[in-house]
Amino acid sequence: MQHHNSSKVTEILLLGFQNFQNLNIFSFLLILIIYIVTVCGNLLIMLVVSYSRSLHSPMYFFLTQLSLSDILLTTTIVPNMLQTVLYEKSYVSFIGCLSQFYCFSASEALECLLLTVMSYDRYQAICNPLHYTSIMDFTFCLRIILVFWLIIFIMMLMIILTLSHLDFCGPNIIDHFFCDLEPLLELSCSDTFIMKMESLVLAILFAICPLTVVIVSYMYIIFTILKIPSVTGRQKTFSTCSAHLTVVSIFYGSIIIIYVFPRDQNAKTLLSLQNANALLSLFYTIVTPLLNPMVYSLSNRDIKQALRKLLTNFSYYFAN
8 A cells, every 4th residue: 555644744833942031032142143153154264265275185175065064054953043042932844844854964964974084184194194195186075075965965865755754643842943853753653663773874874983983093193193203293293183173072072962861751850851952952053063163263273374364365455
């Protein structure tokens, strides 16, 4: 018998942050400022890398893709979140909710893969410097990005198709500020076993495997750095990957904490758990994209020099 989607839920109610009703205006302005700074900061990173010839290298090419991923992530989450914060709730169509989850999960998956290939780039540069230019050429970088987008498009489309064929009979309330997978599955009255198995495959493919590659890469990097005889040489070599390591720690740290949080059926504990998860989700969906360009611009000498040169040229252009 052919299966038809008999979903009765046509729109989703997002409750957002129920414990911050008295800070609506302040929270709205704060999130709006963070969003504007995030978009401008990441666009500035992309502009600086494109403008400066000295930054036309694989690491900075991947950095522009990371900035693009951060812009996509925040633009997917923040506009609807602002409505949720201001009015203490917001309604999203079921199709809109699936679309938001698709864009969110795609940008998160892309960020995981980009952080992985950036760690591989640092591994090649530090552990295999003589063959670095032949391995990490522009063709390889372009191909790997296209492969990433293709894999993400196919895998996330598979998840969305499976999710859209579940029955959602109500209720239609999600105690979160965006449409994530687990809250959506809690609304379904269908058997979600296949959906959970697919999400497990995605977690392995886009989170566990990339994190393993990052850890292994940095183990080799650390062993190589420790072999450098001078302290100055070790510090200078490590400084080339300190920004990336900081971003990886912030990004994966918040995600790991969410998924290792203890589950408790006690209502009071569960309520505090939901609040904690919401705040941590806010951290890796809003704060991390804000911090990424700051970390790279403040700790990277090449980007700071290129940024000063760009601002000087712009000032000279407008002055004349």
